[in-house]
Amino acid sequence: MSSQLVHVSTITPPFASSHQHHHFLSQRIYIPAKVYEHPAALLLERCSSLEDLRHILPLVFKNGLHQEHLFQTKLVSLFCRYGSVVEAARVFEPVEDKLDVLYHTMLKGYAKVPDLDKAVSFFVRMRCDDVEPVVYNFTYLLKACGDETEVSVGKEIHGLLVKSGFSLDLFALTGLENMYAKCRQVHEARKVFDRMPERDLVSWNTMVSGYSQNGLARMALGMVTRMCEENMKPSFITIVSVLPAVSALGLASVGKEIHGYAMRAGFDSFVNISTALVDMYAKCGSLETARRLFDGMLERNVVSWNSMIDAYVQNENPKEAMVIFQKMLDEGVKPTDVSIMGALHACADLGDLERGRFIHKLLVDLDLDRNVSVVNSLISMYCKCKDVETAASLFGKLRTRTLVSWNAMILGFAQNGRPIEALNYFSQMRVWTVKPDTFTYVSVITALAELSVTHQAKWIHGVVMRNCLDKNVFVATALVDMYAKCGAIMTARKIFDMMSERHVTTWNAMIDGYGTHGIGKAALELFQEMQKGNIKPNGVTFLSIISACSHSGLVEAGVKCFHMMKESYSIEPSMDHYGAMVDLLGRAGRLNEAWDFIMQMPVKPAVNVYGAMLGACQIHKNVNFAEKAAERLFELNPDDGGYHVLLANIYRAASMWEKVGQVRVSMLRQGLRKTPGCSMVEIKNKVHSFFSGSTDHPSSKTIYAFLEKLICKIKEAGYVPDTNLILGVEDDIKEQLLSSHSEKLAISFGLLNTTAGTTIHVRKNLRVCADCHNATKYISLVTGREIIVRDMQRFHHFKNGVCSCGDYW
Numbered sequence: 100m101s102s103q104l105v106h107v108s109t110i111t112p113p114f115a116s117s118h119q120h121h122h123f124l125s126q127r128i129y130i131p132a133k134v135y136e137h138p139a140a141l142l143l144e145r146c147s148s149l150e151d152l153r154h155i156l157p158l159v160f161k162n163g164l165h166q167e168h169l170f171q172t173k174l175v176s177l178f179c180r181y182g183s184v185v186e187a188a189r190v191f192e193p194v195e196d197k198l199d200v201l202y203h204t205m206l207k208g209y210a211k212v213p214d215l216d217k218a219v220s221f222f223v224r225m226r227c228d229d230v231e232p233v234v235y236n237f238t239y240l241l242k243a244c245g246d247e248t249e250v251s252v253g254k255e256i257h258g259l260l261v262k263s264g265f266s267l268d269l270f271a272l273t274g275l276e277n278m279y280a281k282c283r284q285v286h287e288a289r290k291v292f293d294r295m296p297e298r299d300l301v302s303w304n305t306m307v308s309g310y311s312q313n314g315l316a317r318m319a320l321g322m323v324t325r326m327c328e329e330n331m332k333p334s335f336i337t338i339v340s341v342l343p344a345v346s347a348l349g350l351a352s353v354g355k356e357i358h359g360y361a362m363r364a365g366f367d368s369f370v371n372i373s374t375a376l377v378d379m380y381a382k383c384g385s386l387e388t389a390r391r392l393f394d395g396m397l398e399r400n401v402v403s404w405n406s407m408i409d410a411y412v413q414n415e416n417p418k419e420a421m422v423i424f425q426k427m428l429d430e431g432v433k434p435t436d437v438s439i440m441g442a443l444h445a446c447a448d449l450g451d452l453e454r455g456r457f458i459h460k461l462l463v464d465l466d467l468d469r470n471v472s473v474v475n476s477l478i479s480m481y482c483k484c485k486d487v488e489t490a491a492s493l494f495g496k497l498r499t500r501t502l503v504s505w506n507a508m509i510l511g512f513a514q515n516g517r518p519i520e521a522l523n524y525f526s527q528m529r530v531w532t533v534k535p536d537t538f539t540y541v542s543v544i545t546a547l548a549e550l551s552v553t554h555q556a557k558w559i560h561g562v563v564m565r566n567c568l569d570k571n572v573f574v575a576t577a578l579v580d581m582y583a584k585c586g587a588i589m590t591a592r593k594i595f596d597m598m599s600e601r602h603v604t605t606w607n608a609m610i611d612g613y614g615t616h617g618i619g620k621a622a623l624e625l626f627q628e629m630q631k632g633n634i635k636p637n638g639v640t641f642l643s644i645i646s647a648c649s650h651s652g653l654v655e656a657g658v659k660c661f662h663m664m665k666e667s668y669s670i671e672p673s674m675d676h677y678g679a680m681v682d683l684l685g686r687a688g689r690l691n692e693a694w695d696f697i698m699q700m701p702v703k704p705a706v707n708v709y710g711a712m713l714g715a716c717q718i719h720k721n722v723n724f725a726e727k728a729a730e731r732l733f734e735l736n737p738d739d740g741g742y743h744v745l746l747a748n749i750y751r752a753a754s755m756w757e758k759v760g761q762v763r764v765s766m767l768r769q770g771l772r773k774t775p776g777c778s779m780v781e782i783k784n785k786v787h788s789f790f791s792g793s794t795d796h797p798s799s800k801t802i803y804a805f806l807e808k809l810i811c812k813i814k815e816a817g818y819v820p821d822t823n824l825i826l827g828v829e830d831d832i833k834e835q836l837l838s839s840h841s842e843k844l845a846i847s848f849g850l851l852n853t854t855a856g857t858t859i860h861v862r863k864n865l866r867v868c869a870d871c872h873n874a875t876k877y878i879s880l881v882t883g884r885e886i887i888v889r890d891m892q893r894f895h896h897f898k899n900g901v902c903s904c905g906d907y908w
Contacts, residue, residue, distance in 0.1 A: 179208025482511025619651025685715025
């Protein structure tokens with residue numbers, strides 16, 4: 100019977116070194132030609148999936164081919180290739196006379212999964228079975244070391260590699276270099292690189308990639324420069340590795356040079372290069388260039404689409420991100436988890452719940468609903484689209500909750516005005532021994548800022564200090580914002596002044612804090628200080644400073660800031676900026692200017708613009724402009740009863756009773772209602788809520804009795820109830836209705852349950868009414884208490900019969 104010499108190295112890796120190739124030459128197996136030419140052998144060569152392999156397996160066993168070394172090695176190799184190490188082991192274990200190559204192949208399978216513990220255990224078994232290690236055994240093990248937690252094992256493998264005589268092998272050293280870089284030990288990777296007796300392109304690229312992926316962007320660029328100096332020509336892999344470093348540094352000019360080199364080298368037609376260039380230009384702020392490159396690509400893969408979607412999301416253009424995503428779907432490109440997460444981010448930024456639900460359905464169809472990262476993005480999307488219930492339902496169904504999952508829910512509740520639930524989730528998180536990170540604390544601080552409870556603010560401040568996070572710029576910025584929103588503006592400024600590092604958001608939080616407390620001059624001084632530094636103001640900065648000027652009557656300064664925004668900083672005004680300008684002019688009584696400003700806007704005015712105008716008309720009792728603003732508001736937002744109530748109040752102030760009736764009839768027909776006023780006060784770590792006229796509180800009888808006496812006292816001091824605010828009832832009933840407003844109930848409860856000299860903190864969901872504002876001034880006078888009221892627009896500090904707003908609010 101004729102036979103054919105089959106070289107076992109046909110199943111060895113193509114990158115095997117000359118040393119390991121020589122090892123395999125020493126192992127030769129004579130395989131009968133009929134075995135080698137058997138149809139099963141041909142089928143195994145053509146096998147392309149685990150399913151195919153399982154179909155071929157019965158044929159192999161039926162013909163007794165599983166006893167042949169060639170088939171044993173091939174089966175183990177294929178099972179490992181398709182990730183089924185368990186089935187590979189079932190083939191491996193029964194083999195009595197195992198060739199070394201079978202061990203090497205099995206080790207590769209364990210390392211590829213990767214299962215480092217099993218791979219190392221198997222390597223130890225190999226040594227016990229007297230199998231001589233070859234260089235790529237070590238490189239497989241090194242590849243299995245995936246992160247910094249496994250670096251100690253990597254160092255042990257390094258030691259074994261040296262003992263086995265491979266300390267000068269280029270292939271082994273490059274594997275070590277890569278392992279250390281992946282395990283965030285870049286300095287160790289560099290030591291290996293520097294000790295190499297010779298270096299090839301792979302060695303250089305590994306070092307460039309290592310620096311780039313570990314946030315050492317300048318070192319990555321320096322390595323490329325050194326490559327060129329040593330006449331090592333950068334490859335397309337070098338380009339792909341160094342472009343993220345260029346992006347991180349924002350060096351568009353360097354990026355253009357690399358782009359030019361790629362074009363000269365003919366790399367620009369490679370899809371990976373084009374995709375990396377798109378990403379680089381987008382992250383360097385050249386979004387138009389990125390889009391031109393993307394549109395000019397002859398071939399795009401899913402990563403190309405993902406890069407363009409992410410570019411628009413990161414550059415705050417979610418609308419265009421969704422256009423790209425839709426185009427991707429239209430062209431039949433199957434989205435990945437990254438595509439879905441980018442699209443969900445865009446939907447969240449747009450507040451597009453309908454589109455978000457479509458993507459939810461799509462990801463379920465793509466079988467991505469078990470991917471925890473995707474579900475986390477889904478939770479965030481629902482939270483930002485104000486559907487917190489669906490987000491909570493998804494969170495509840497998660498089998499594995501990551502820190503990101505908890506953070507998404509805590510922030511979601513905080514941003515949707517549900518701080519109590521946010522704090523409850525934070526407590527649950529700690530019960531589940533999930534360690535909070537910076538983002539968690541920022542989210543909890545945001546919730547407490549919404550709650551506006553000083554005691555709780557001090558508690559979380561203490562927690563972050565004990566965890567040594569109070570110096571973190573994001574946490575400290577959140578603390579500044581929280582204290583400002585809790586009425587402790589001086590504490591906010593102290594934290595601001597102690598910060599060694601400040602971001603633009605830090606400056607914005609402090610400027611906005613001064614604005615909401617009616618300290619416009621301090622806001623302007625801080626803004627001027629900011630302009631002298633290195634941090635440039637953004638759109639939020641200008642919105643905060645214009646609003647601060649509005650609350651303090653600094654009209655000319657506010658107008659100057661509005662023009663400065665575009666002229667000096669090239670920031671296009673948003674609808675919020677236009678609304679703030681109308682509020683600035685209107686609040687100061689310059690209603691003609693405010694209306695002219697609206698008429699001259701380059702964009703169609705939105706609800707907030709006309710709402711600001713209507714609010715100004717109420718302050719200055721101007722019916723003419725009020726009717727014009729209300730007409731537009733009813734067209735744009737017909738379901739908001741608040742604007743109808745505002746118009747009715749303006750008519751009432753002008754004694755236009757017929758029109759008051761018409762507005763109220765219209766509201767009844769449409770089923771519109773005013774949002775009920777609610778005021779909250781914290782007593783002994785518990786928040787108590789009061790609605791106007793409510794008797795639900797357990798202490799209602801005591802509160803109303805106390806309030807009755809208090810009203811008598813402030814009347815003696817000069818308080819006169821503004822009964823014009825109430826229509827259709829007798830004067831004595833009007834006074835009763837006014838005295839039961841939620842602010843007065845909350846303040847009374849606070850006075851009853853705190854000691855003399857204690858400041859009362861009250862929060863209201865609506866604007867403070869004129870009568871309550873006046874009454875609170877007198878209450879502060881007769882009781883000698885400081886009372887801080889935070890309404891939906893600003894803070895009012897009442898002390899000794901005077902309000903910090905100077906009656907300008």
